[in-house]
Amino acid sequence: MATKKIVRVKVNGREREAEVEPRLLLVHFIRDVLMLTGTHIGCDTTNCGACTVLLDGKPIKSCTLFAVQADGREVRTIEGVATNGKLHPIQEGFREEHGLQCGFCTPGMIMSACALLEKNPHPNEQEIRWGISGNLCRCTGYQNIVKAVQYAADKIV
Amino acid sequence: MLQKTSPEIGGMGHSVKRKEDLRFIQGKGTYVDDVHLPGMVYGHMVRSPYAHAKIGAIRIEEAMKIPGVLAVITGNDLAKAGLAWMPTLFHDKQMVLATGKVLFQSQEVAFVVAEDRYTAADEKFVRQVFKKP
Numbered sequence: 001m002a003t004k005k006i007v008r009v010k011v012n013g014r015e016r017e018a019e020v021e022p023r024l025l026l027v028h029f030i031r032d033v034l035m036l037t038g039t040h041i042g043c044d045t046t047n048c049g050a051c052t053v054l055l056d057g058k059p060i061k062s063c064t065l066f067a068v069q070a071d072g073r074e075v076r077t078i079e080g081v082a083t084n085g086k087l088h089p090i091q092e093g094f095r096e097e098h099g100l101q102c103g104f105c106t107p108g109m110i111m112s113a114c115a116l117l118e119k120n121p122h123p124n125e126q127e128i129r130w131g132i133s134g135n136l137c138r139c140t141g142y143q144n145i146v147k148a149v150q151y152a153a154d155k156i157v
Numbered sequence: 158m159l160q161k162t163s164p165e166i167g168g169m170g171h172s173v174k175r176k177e178d179l180r181f182i183q184g185k186g187t188y189v190d191d192v193h194l195p196g197m198v199y200g201h202m203v204r205s206p207y208a209h210a211k212i213g214a215i216r217i218e219e220a221m222k223i224p225g226v227l228a229v230i231t232g233n234d235l236a237k238a239g240l241a242w243m244p245t246l247f248h249d250k251q252m253v254l255a256t257g258k259v260l261f262q263s264q265e266v267a268f269v270v271a272e273d274r275y276t277a278a279d280e281k282f283v284r285q286v287f288k289k290p
Contacts, residue, residue: 021275023275024275028274028275031190031191035193036184037184037187037188037190037191038183038184038185038186039184040188040190041190077184078183078184079183079184081183081184082183087182087183091182091183094178094182095174095175095178095179095182098172098175100178100181100182103177103178103181103182103186104188106181106182107184110182
């Protein structure tokens with residue numbers, strides 16, 4: 001077992017620090033060390049996108065990154081999307097357009113949608129579908145997820 | 158014209174907001190994987206990297222010396238209890254954990270229980286189980 005390393009990551013605006021094994025995955029760091037369980041593990045193989053978080057604003061699948069690789073960087077998770085108890089327009093969209101059933105893929109979907117709308121505030125349907133193409137939904141609710149992102153895009157203006 | 162009933166008397170023809178959505182869209186759901194109980198430990202299945210291979214001596218005492226390892230269960234352990242081969246719905250019998258040799262890749266060979274998931278899933282166990290192919 002390799003020696004532990006100190007990792008400092010800014011998570012949802014708050015500086016967090018922990019001593020972790022170098023082999024610890026970022027998603028386990030987020031879920032088990034920081035206890036932010038909103039980020040899910042769906043497949044463990046970088047297929048499903050349930051573990052998507054924003055690393056320095058870019059969507060990444062946190063089961064594919066080691067926690068030590070996030071050292072000195074900024075992570076945003078689903079817990080940091082709403083501000084002061086007010087839902088983000090994307091979250092509102094998922095609720096209004098019935099963009100979820102079981103909700104397991106939802107945090108990852110929302111993070112991917114966040115990244116998409118930050119880069120492209122007015123995507124067309126094709127661009128939305130491309131934007132969430134790294135996220136799988138097994139309730140097969142893509143139609144309503146696209147509507148949810150469109151709802152948010154219309155609202156953000 | 159289609160008459161809609163009021164939500165108060167059943168809401169036929171209305172869309173209804175789901176009560177559970179609010180927590181799911183904020184990452185506040187509690188899925189099984191989110192549950193942490195005191196004394197909870199982790200299990201991991203050691204699977205064969207080979208399609209056909211003899212199982213070497215599983216040095217359980219040595220594996221148990223790894224800090225955090227609580228138990229290593231093998232096919233031999235199950236055999237002692239008469240549980241190594243179990244009937245299936247197809248009226249045949251199949252190995253639960255392999256005894257002697259494995260017959261397909263990713264066949265279950267041993268089950269490791271440890272205090273954390275990384276210790277349980279450590280590559281060391283695979284190396285301990287198999288001789289060279």
